Every structure is written in C-alpha cells, then in structure tokens.
Amino acid sequence: MEAVLSVKETKMDGKMESVLSVKDLNVVFSGFKALSGVSLDVYDGEIVTIIGPNGAGKSTLLDAIVSKSPVFSGHIYYHGKDITNNSPHAIARMGIGRKFQNPNVYNELTVFDNILLALKGTHGILASIAAKLTKAKKGKIFDVLSRTGLVDQAFEQVSSLSHGQKQWVEIAMVLAQDPSIVLLDEPTAGMTADETYMTGEIIKSISKSHSVVVIEHDMEFVKQIAERIVVLHQGKVLAEGSVEEVQSNPKVIEVYLGHETIKAAA
Amino acid sequence: MANAVMGYKQSSFPTKLAAISGIALLIFIILPFVFGDFQLSLMSKLLLFGSLGISLDLVWGFTGILSFAHGVFFTLGGYASAYYLKLNLSADSNTYGGELPDFMVWNGLETLPWFIAPLKYFPVALVATVAVPALFAYILGYFIFRSKVSGVYITIITLAISSALTTFFVSQQAYTGGTNGITDVSKLSFLGSPIPPIGLYFIILAFTVFVLALSWWLTQSNLGLILRSINENEKRIAFLGYDVAQFKIFIWTLSAALAGMAGGLFVPLNQFISPVYLAVAFGTQVVIWVAIGGRGTLVGPLLAAILLGQVQNYAEKVTQDWQLVIGILLLVVVLFIPNGLMSLLPKQLSLANLSKPKVLQTSDAVKN
Structure with a gap:
C-alpha cells in the first residue's frame, strides 16, 4: 500500500x-x-x-x-x-474510447469505413445523412491510418486482414474518436x-x-x-x-x- | 498513398448505374402503352408491392430487423385512403344515399365517427396515409428498441402485432367493415374527373422511383454505413458514440411511412381494402420479396415482387395448382440462391455492387 x-x-x-x-x-x-x-x-x-x-x-x-x-x-x-x-x-x-479484447471491428466494411464510422463528430441521424466526406475528414482518417500502419490496407475489407492488423484497426478506430x-x-x-x-x-x-x-x-x-x-x-x-x-x-x-x-x- | 487520398472522390451517382436506371425507367414509361387494361393494373399493383418490399429492405436488409408487420403499415395507410374514397362517393352511388358509408349503416351507426369524419378531406387523408402508420410504428418502435428487445424477439412481436390488428379490425365491423373491409369506394379524382388507369400507373411509377431514390440516397450516406454496422454488431457501435435505438426507431418509422404511402395508393387502384392485408400471410409475402430479390439491394425486392406477381399471373392461367409452382420457385431460390436474385447478376453489372457504399467503388477506381 x-x-x-x-x-x-x-x-x-x-x-x-x-x-x-x-x-x-x-x-x-x-x-x-x-x-x-x-x-x-x-x-x-x-x-x-x-x-x-x-x-x-x-x-x-x-x-x-x-x-x-x-x-x-x-x-x-x-x-x-x-x-x-x-x-x-x-x-x-x-x-472515453474503448478497444475490446477480441478485435471488435466491422468485418464486412473496409478499413476506411471502420475509421469513418468511429470519427469524432457525426453521431446524430440528420448529421449522418448530411455528412460530407470533407478533405479534413479524409486527412484525419489517413492520419490515424498512418499512425497505425494501415494506409496500404485502407480500402481492403477488414475480414481479409490478419488478426494483428484487425487489432490495429480497432486501435485506429479508438484514435479516430479522439477521446x-x-x-x-x-x-x-x-x-x-x-x-x-x-x-x-x-x-x-x-x-x-x-x-x-x-x-x-x-x-x-x-x-x-x-x-x-x-x-x-x-x-x-x-x-x-x-x-x-x-x-x-x-x-x-x-x-x-x-x-x-x-x-x-x- | 498520396494517390489513394487524391483519387478518393466524394460519392457521385455512378455513370453505369445512371445508364441502367435510365433504361429501366424508359421501359417502365413505354410499357403502359403496350399493355392491355389487365396488365396495366397488375403492373401498377406490383410496383406498389415492390415499393413495400423496398421499405422492408431498409429495416431488414440494411439494419437486420426482420419484420412481418410491414403489411400492417401498408394496410393502415390503405384504410386512411379507403375512408377518403368511401366518404367521397357521390350521394347517388352510395347504396343508402346520404353521407354514411354502407357498412356503417348495416352495423347500426347513425353518425359518422369523429375520428373518421376528417378523412373526407384530401389533405387530411393524404397526411393520414403517412402519419397514421408512421406514428403507430414510432410508438411500437420506441418501446421495442428503447427496451433493447432484439433479434428474433422483435420478429415475434411483429407477428403478434399483425395477428392482433387483424382480429381487431375484423371485430370492429361498424368502423372498419369487418372481414369484408371497405369496398365499393369511389375512384380517385383530380379536379373533379376520375384519374384514368394509365394516370394512376404513372403516379404509382413516380412514387416507386421516389421510394427507390430516397432509399438509395439514404443508404449511400453515412446513415447507410451506420445501419449496416448496427446489422453486423449493434453493441460495438454504441461505444463509438451512436445511440443505436435512435437510429433503429428512425429507419423503422421512415420505413413504415413509405409502406403506408404505398398502401394509400393501393386502394384507388384495388378499389378495396380488407384485413387480408393486415394478416401474417401478406406480411410474409413482403418478407419473401425481399428474401428472393436479395437483402440490402433495394432493387431486388422490387424485381422480385414484379417477377413473382407475373409468374403467379401466368401460372394461374395454366394450372389450378399455381400455388405449387410459386412454392417450388421459392424453394429453389432459398436453397440455391440464398442471397437472392440480385446476387446472380455478373458482379460488374450488379446493381447491388454498384449501389454499395461509395468507398468500395472508389477503392476499385483507385486500384485500377
């Protein structure tokens, strides 16, 4: 103690x-x-x-x-x-951002979409309909992807990634939340x-x-x-x-x- | 990497998709001039059924909520429309003269109930065909989704709702016309003259295009991404800051509103509405259109409704056992094409593929 x-x-x-x-x-x-x-x-x-x-x-x-x-x-x-x-x-x-024990990511979506989903900001219904993929957002997504070494996999479906890469995708998602x-x-x-x-x-x-x-x-x-x-x-x-x-x-x-x-x- | 960023474009209506939609629309515009009266009315009906299928696809195909209650939303819109047309019968074509619909007279009502009377007016009826099913769905959805009921339990609730409402409408004969429903309604008129069948066809076609375009637009946006994520894993997305129940209630209510509108247009065409369309059997048919057409494809349910309707039409002419033909067809599709007819299209041409969220397409563009 x-x-x-x-x-x-x-x-x-x-x-x-x-x-x-x-x-x-x-x-x-x-x-x-x-x-x-x-x-x-x-x-x-x-x-x-x-x-x-x-x-x-x-x-x-x-x-x-x-x-x-x-x-x-x-x-x-x-x-x-x-x-x-x-x-x-x-x-x-x-x-407060959370990464789960087993990679809890969206296998049917691309890496990019997983991050887009996690991105801080658009959580309302109307906001999500009206949301535009601005340069700033793209920049932020690729920034997070480069920090986790996933840039080359950006447009791959998550299900095709290795277990370790999926862990990084989820870490990238948490980063995109900017908690x-x-x-x-x-x-x-x-x-x-x-x-x-x-x-x-x-x-x-x-x-x-x-x-x-x-x-x-x-x-x-x-x-x-x-x-x-x-x-x-x-x-x-x-x-x-x-x-x-x-x-x-x-x-x-x-x-x-x-x-x-x-x-x-x- | 820089190229990937630069090459990434904001969603635009893909050229190929635009071309295919244009041709399809052209066909549907030309068809009525080739059709006889029967086919014209059949196709009008099937377009409405297809729209109903699209509305279910939003909640089932995209969000993963299997509902057997879409026939209910459709029929609620249908009744609103039927009261309007019934109350606008000219006095001489009403069986008993006067204002009171025949089924109310038979059941001993002497005055028009206050909650039905306003439906005599077109704007009220128009709003009601959308608002009644939407409000009903909102209240239902609020309790289902806020109390975190999920999966198969939602489906069971929708089955129960469908059965309960069927019984209720049958029992309230004085107000609903009971088992027969509301029959012998007036034709929908515009500026005092009845709209001809071809006019109705084009109104319905425009509605179908509206439902398809709205659904496509919504599912292409971030909303579509969120709905698909709820479908894959609704627990995870809450930890990203999304209020899952709010999204479910929204798409559920919107879907019911579209279903109600389809029902509202169905009555001028069909000239009657009855509890048959509230029943589980009809709700199941809607589910079948989506399953056969392909979940999450929007166009699939529309094509399946048209195709099945046409097969049924021809099978009826050839054999008394036409239901067997439909049944075998269903079995074949379910067993051998589990992802629906849309999955048979070559990948490059597939509308399902073309209408996938923008990122997937642009990623192909970036790679090639």
Missing part, C-alpha cells in the same frame, strides 16, 4: 487533476463480486497498465467505466463529472513479437496526447510501455506502482507464484 500512496502523492504534489477517477467501485454478477472496492485515478497524459491473473476483474473494470457492465455501488468520475451507469453512447461521446482517455483491453493478443513491439510504440505515441489505460498480460510488453502499473487480484487492487515496485512487492510475488510471465520478467 505504501507504493500506492507514494505514487498518488507525487501526482497530487504535481497538482494534477485526474481525468478519470474510480471510487470504491463494486460490480456484482448474480451474486459474484467481480470488483470490490476498486479505486483508481488516471491522470492527464499518463499510461496506466493493469495486470493481474485471469478473472481478476481487469476487463470488468473497463466494462464498468464504459457502462458495458452495470455498477452496483461506487462512482466513476470523468473530469470531475459523475458518469456512473450513463448510457454507453453518452460516455463514448464525452471522450481524452483511451482504454485498451489486451491490444497485443494474438500478435507476433514484431507486431507487439510496434503496438507498444503506437501506444507510447498515443500517450503524448491522450491518457491511456492498458490491460496486458505480456510482461515484456508491459516493461516497454509501463509508467504506472496497477495489479488487480480477485476484484481488488493488490498493488500499484512502477514496474520495479510492483515486481518486488511480496503480495504480488505471492499471487503470481509459479506464474511464468512475472517470473520471466523478474
């Missing part, structure tokens, strides 16, 4: 205001406590990496933030505003080592202009991108701190005892 305090204190000392603040969050699935009393602050422009064994509640935390899963008790504040259990589309419009906070659920799942490294670089570049929360298993990857790590275990925050702090935390070691990834990383 000391580690938690120290990180929070330094952030507070820097007089930073949290972009996203989760307070004492409880999520219950038919009697099962998926999250119990989770609190987390995400500050402007930082990368928070969430790790933890399977079933720790990592995805559930992101689901609760974007209102995919209902919050039982506790609160979620976005720029100080309580957004707990708001509708998913309202939360998305406020500026102030980006939530990425295992963005490197199913990627080759090269693809994983490139994804790490993409995430680092994203964090220059956005706050990022990443769920990740691969410790090598975590080391590449991590600034601050939050360890979840059985629905609770077990530890919080830098890579070194977390890896030397006895509680974390206990939980991960025999778990190969953390051993290898340590």
Whole structure:
C-alpha cells in the first residue's frame, strides 16, 4: 500500500487533476463480486497498465467505466463529472474510447469505413445523412491510418486482414474518436513479437496526447510501455506502482507464484 | 498513398448505374402503352408491392430487423385512403344515399365517427396515409428498441402485432367493415374527373422511383454505413458514440411511412381494402420479396415482387395448382440462391455492387 500512496502523492504534489477517477467501485454478477472496492485515478497524459491473473476483474473494470457492465455501488468520475451507469453512447461521446479484447471491428466494411464510422463528430441521424466526406475528414482518417500502419490496407475489407492488423484497426478506430482517455483491453493478443513491439510504440505515441489505460498480460510488453502499473487480484487492487515496485512487492510475488510471465520478467 | 487520398472522390451517382436506371425507367414509361387494361393494373399493383418490399429492405436488409408487420403499415395507410374514397362517393352511388358509408349503416351507426369524419378531406387523408402508420410504428418502435428487445424477439412481436390488428379490425365491423373491409369506394379524382388507369400507373411509377431514390440516397450516406454496422454488431457501435435505438426507431418509422404511402395508393387502384392485408400471410409475402430479390439491394425486392406477381399471373392461367409452382420457385431460390436474385447478376453489372457504399467503388477506381 505504501507504493500506492507514494505514487498518488507525487501526482497530487504535481497538482494534477485526474481525468478519470474510480471510487470504491463494486460490480456484482448474480451474486459474484467481480470488483470490490476498486479505486483508481488516471491522470492527464499518463499510461496506466493493469495486470493481474485471469478473472481478476481487469476487463470488468473497463466494462464498468464504459457502462458495458452495470455498477452496483461506487462512482466513476470523468473530469470531475459523475458518469456512473450513463448510457454507453453518452460516455463514448464525452471522450472515453474503448478497444475490446477480441478485435471488435466491422468485418464486412473496409478499413476506411471502420475509421469513418468511429470519427469524432457525426453521431446524430440528420448529421449522418448530411455528412460530407470533407478533405479534413479524409486527412484525419489517413492520419490515424498512418499512425497505425494501415494506409496500404485502407480500402481492403477488414475480414481479409490478419488478426494483428484487425487489432490495429480497432486501435485506429479508438484514435479516430479522439477521446481524452483511451482504454485498451489486451491490444497485443494474438500478435507476433514484431507486431507487439510496434503496438507498444503506437501506444507510447498515443500517450503524448491522450491518457491511456492498458490491460496486458505480456510482461515484456508491459516493461516497454509501463509508467504506472496497477495489479488487480480477485476484484481488488493488490498493488500499484512502477514496474520495479510492483515486481518486488511480496503480495504480488505471492499471487503470481509459479506464474511464468512475472517470473520471466523478474 | 498520396494517390489513394487524391483519387478518393466524394460519392457521385455512378455513370453505369445512371445508364441502367435510365433504361429501366424508359421501359417502365413505354410499357403502359403496350399493355392491355389487365396488365396495366397488375403492373401498377406490383410496383406498389415492390415499393413495400423496398421499405422492408431498409429495416431488414440494411439494419437486420426482420419484420412481418410491414403489411400492417401498408394496410393502415390503405384504410386512411379507403375512408377518403368511401366518404367521397357521390350521394347517388352510395347504396343508402346520404353521407354514411354502407357498412356503417348495416352495423347500426347513425353518425359518422369523429375520428373518421376528417378523412373526407384530401389533405387530411393524404397526411393520414403517412402519419397514421408512421406514428403507430414510432410508438411500437420506441418501446421495442428503447427496451433493447432484439433479434428474433422483435420478429415475434411483429407477428403478434399483425395477428392482433387483424382480429381487431375484423371485430370492429361498424368502423372498419369487418372481414369484408371497405369496398365499393369511389375512384380517385383530380379536379373533379376520375384519374384514368394509365394516370394512376404513372403516379404509382413516380412514387416507386421516389421510394427507390430516397432509399438509395439514404443508404449511400453515412446513415447507410451506420445501419449496416448496427446489422453486423449493434453493441460495438454504441461505444463509438451512436445511440443505436435512435437510429433503429428512425429507419423503422421512415420505413413504415413509405409502406403506408404505398398502401394509400393501393386502394384507388384495388378499389378495396380488407384485413387480408393486415394478416401474417401478406406480411410474409413482403418478407419473401425481399428474401428472393436479395437483402440490402433495394432493387431486388422490387424485381422480385414484379417477377413473382407475373409468374403467379401466368401460372394461374395454366394450372389450378399455381400455388405449387410459386412454392417450388421459392424453394429453389432459398436453397440455391440464398442471397437472392440480385446476387446472380455478373458482379460488374450488379446493381447491388454498384449501389454499395461509395468507398468500395472508389477503392476499385483507385486500384485500377
């Protein structure tokens, strides 16, 4: 817990205001406590990496933030505003973008159309009918595509892409939303080592202009991108701190005892 | 890459599509001068059925909502139109003289009900043919889509609505004419003289072109992209900031309004309306036109309605078992051409392909 305090204190000392603040969050699935009393602050422009064994509640935390899963008790504040259990589309419009664990993209559409769909701005019916594909929009789409290395695939149908490329398409979609906070659920799942490294670089570049929360298993990857790590275990925050702090935390070691990834990383 | 950006053009009406549409329209303009009376009225009817099919294609083919209630929207528009034509019978052609329609007299009504009386006036009736089905669909859609009912459950609700309304209309004999519906209506007139069948044909043709053009335009816009995405995965698109229910309610209501207009034009042609068109059997026929023509093709349902109508017409002449012929045809299409007749056209020529969202076409242009 000391580690938690120290990180929070330094952030507070820097007089930073949290972009996203989760307070004492409880999520219950038919009697099962998926999250119990989770609190987390995400500050402007930082990368928070969430790790933890399977079933720790990592995805559930992101689901609760974007209102995919209902919050039982506790609160979620976005720029100080309580957004707990708001509708998913309202939360998305406020500026919270989410990438799902399995690439959740539109296979029957082209890469370009996927991005166009995600582009910030035209969410109303009349606006969508009247929407013109302006130069500015095209520019923005190709900017996002070049950041994710998808320019050559722009007009290909997403179903024809590799698994790793689909992951990038979804990251590109989240970027096109231009959210102030980006939530990425295992963005490197199913990627080759090269693809994983490139994804790490993409995430680092994203964090220059956005706050990022990443769920990740691969410790090598975590080391590449991590600034601050939050360890979840059985629905609770077990530890919080830098890579070194977390890896030397006895509680974390206990939980991960025999778990190969953390051993290898340590 | 730069070329790809530069070569990417804003949607314009593709030349090939323009040429094909032009030729098709020309054929439909010339046809009535070749047709006899029977074919003229049959084709008018089939164009309306085709328009009804297009309206269903918007919600089923594009948005993925399978509805058996489109016959209901069609018929609600039809009744509005039928009251207008019935109330405008001249006193001497009305069975009992006076203003009150015959079926109301038979059922003991002495005055015209307040909610039917205004339909005597053309502007009121015209608005009602669109507004009544649209409002009904809006209320229905609001509860269905806001409460997040989805998939097959929506379809079940539409079946129930169709059955319930059929029973309701049959039971309210004094107001609806019961099982017989509203018969012996006046002809639609313009400036005091009845519109001849060929005039009606051209009004219906214009309406069909309007429905097709409107649907094409809407589905080419970003709206079409959003509807198709709702169809593929409606949960995902909410996390991009779209209010899915709002889009569904919109296209559902618009589709019902178009179906109602088709029903409104059907009565001057058919000269009667009855609960037969509210029933599930008719709603199923609409679904069949879309399935056979090809979902999400717009033109497909129109062609299928015309084709099936014509096959039925000739089969009736040849054999008493014409329903068997239609049934076999359906089986063949469903088994061997699951994506509908439009999928048989060569890819380059296919209207389905040409009317795909702009990006796909321009991407071909960029590559070639």
